[in-house]
Amino acid sequence: MKSSVLAGMVAAGLLAAGGAWAIDMPALTKKHDCDICHEIEKKSVGPAWREVAKKYKGATKYKWGGVEYGLEEGLVIAVSKGSSGNWGDMPMPANDPNGAKKAEITELVRFMLGLAK
Numbered sequence: 001m002k003s004s005v006l007a008g009m010v011a012a013g014l015l016a017a018g019g020a021w022a023i024d025m026p027a028l029t030k031k032h033d034c035d036i037c038h039e040i041e042k043k044s045v046g047p048a049w050r051e052v053a054k055k056y057k058g059a060t061k062y063k064w065g066g067v068e069y070g071l072e073e074g075l076v077i078a079v080s081k082g083s084s085g086n087w088g089d090m091p092m093p094a095n096d097p098n099g100a101k102k103a104e105i106t107e108l109v110r111f112m113l114g115l116a117k
Helices: 003-013 027-031 049-056 071-081 102-113
Strands: 015-017 020-022 061-064 067-070
Touching (some): 027 102, 049 102, 071 102
Antiparallel strands (some): 015 020
16 A cells, blocks of 8 residues: 555544544454554553554664564564564564565554654
8 A cells, every 4th residue: 555545544534532633543453453452542451553653753674583674664574473572571462473464464554653743
């Protein structure tokens, strides 16, 4: 999906509510069970997606398994194969260890990164 299309989807999902911006999790988060551990604005089992986006805002690299990747590629690997240690002791389980859903995981990572303010 082109980033301009994704940006449009994010913008279309924004809703002004009492001066604050709210956004719903994409349907893919339910399909991949991301919503079990993550919310957009507040920490639950895992970190809030907006906090993750803020942490990586302006970053260009991500290290996973001792190898440095481009940010998006590295985050896709971390979500797909699982990760631990970046947000405390709770590990994130593998969501796509065989890479069969890479396009959807990439779309979710792009969505999350777009939440940085």
